[in-house]
Amino acid sequence: MxxxxxxxxxxxxxxxxxxxxxxxxxxxxxxxxxxxxxxxxxxxxxxxxxxxxxxxxxxxxxxxxxxxxxxxxxxxxxxxxxxxxxxxxxLNEELLVMEPRVVAVATDNPLTAVSEVRLADLADHALVINSFSGTTSLRLWQDGRRPVVAVEVDTLDDWQTYIAAGVGIGVTPASTAWMHPHSEITYLPLRDAPPVxxxxxxxxxxxxxxxxxxxxxxxxxxxxxxx
Structure with a gap:
């Protein structure tokens, strides 16, 4: 046993x-x-x-x-x-694709009524920046006036939260709109911004x-x- x-x-x-x-x-x-x-x-x-x-x-x-x-x-x-x-x-690096940029705004932002958005159109708006892993800084505005920075965050979730609340707008690669839609955010094509x-x-x-x-x-x- x-x-x-x-x-x-x-x-x-x-x-x-x-x-x-x-x-x-x-x-x-x-x-x-x-x-x-x-x-x-x-x-x-x-x-x-x-x-x-x-x-x-x-x-x-x-x-x-x-x-x-x-x-x-x-x-x-x-x-x-x-x-x-x-x-x-x-580190080895391989370029896969160049991605266009979009501007993210609250759904009630006046920019949603503009037929074509350019960088100069954003100069009068406050900007929400993901300073940790984002792709946007004030250097994107090389000529003319620049927007002011409303707040800096370090996560996508916080970035979207501030934009949805109308604290500021954001600039991001187009893939953000595709993978992270938000019911209170509208993504608009940004015509003259360099691709990412x-x-x-x-x-x-x-x-x-x-x-x-x-x-x-x-x-x-x-x-x-x-x-």
Whole structure:
């Protein structure tokens, strides 16, 4: 009886160990993709769908992180989708697409009645800036008058909250409107603002076996969508 009890417990322990090892392997093999707020915008769903079809054994974990370095420097991301340059040695960077900008305003803002919005039209409005992971600063207004900064925030949620409340307006890549619609915010095309580059960035010493395949697939999806 004691022997049978021991064997049963031993089998249970081995099974638990195997399950734990399988879980650890899945964690190791998952490709962690960090992004600040909008991933690759309209291309995101197709990239993930195509990846599941072609690499069903490798999970992609898309991670929204409020970190201007996309958690690359901490090692928590294998690759990051960035809209600003990450300053750091030993980083590889590939440009995926140039993304237009939009202006975000409260739904009752008078700008919603303007047929075409330009940077000069925003000079009389207060600006909400995400100074941590955003892509907009007063340097965007190179000529003429600049708006005043109403408030600086460090998350997308706070940025939207202040804009919806009418505290100020915001300027952001078009992907924000697509991935983060808000019932109290209207996004308007900004005709003369320079586009925002969208990069894939990864550490040169990252040895994840699926990293290069993901970069190649993302590049192909974006190129196909542009045709």
């Amino acid at each position: 004691a022997g049978k009890t021991f064997c049963a417990k031993a089998d249970a322990a081995v099974t638990a160990f195997d399950d734990a090892m399988r879980s650890d392997l899945q964690r190791v093999h998952a490709l962690r993709v960090g992004h600040a707020w909008s991933a690759v915008g309209v291309h995101t769903s197709e990239i993930l769908r195509r990846w599941q079809e072609t690499h069903p054994d490798v999970e992609v974990r898309l991670r929204r992180v409020d970190d201007p370095a996309g958690e690359l420097t901490s090692g928590l991301s294998d690759v990051a989708i960035m809209r600003t340059h990450v300053r750091g040695r030993n 580059p969208v990069y894939l960035v990864w550490a040169s010493n990252n040895r994840h076996p699926a990293l290069r395949s993901f970069v190649r697939l993302a590049r192909n999806v974006v190129a196909e969508d542009a045709r």
